[in-house]
Amino acid sequence: MDINVYKLGDDKKWEMIGGGGISIGKERVPIEQLVGTLAMQLRENNVIYFNINCGGRASFKTDEIILDTETMMSMKGFLQEFPRIEIDKEIPIAFMVYDSGTIMRSYSLQDYFEPSIFEGMDLVQVVTLIFRSE
DSSP: OEEEEEEEOTTSSEEEEEEEEOOOOTTSOOOSSOOOEEEEEEOGGGOEEEEEESSSEEEEEOOOOOOSSOOOEEEEEEOOSOOOOOTTOOEEEEEEEEESSSOOOOOOGGGGGOGGGGTTOSEEEEEEEEOOOO
């Protein structure tokens, strides 16, 4: 399982700014059902900390992102239901939108697939999961 963290670039394309994952590779005997936890903590200066516990443990964090403007509005969304998992396909699980303006529309996790929807926002971060076959 891979976790990818993206930031929306000036060109309206996703730039990977961090990530990590865990594996129960060929050297380990797979367990019958994978069960575990993923904890994500939002910290100062837009740093995101991750802890994974699932047949192994991993921790990592993203680098700081210092904005030139003061954030007046923010919106955060997180996965609320169990999605259908397709191997090697990204599943957006969280988004964070920050802006110095006074108006912000509503966003959803599916907006990840159309990044131009976030036009004009000062900072947009998205976290995705990918379940790999190997």
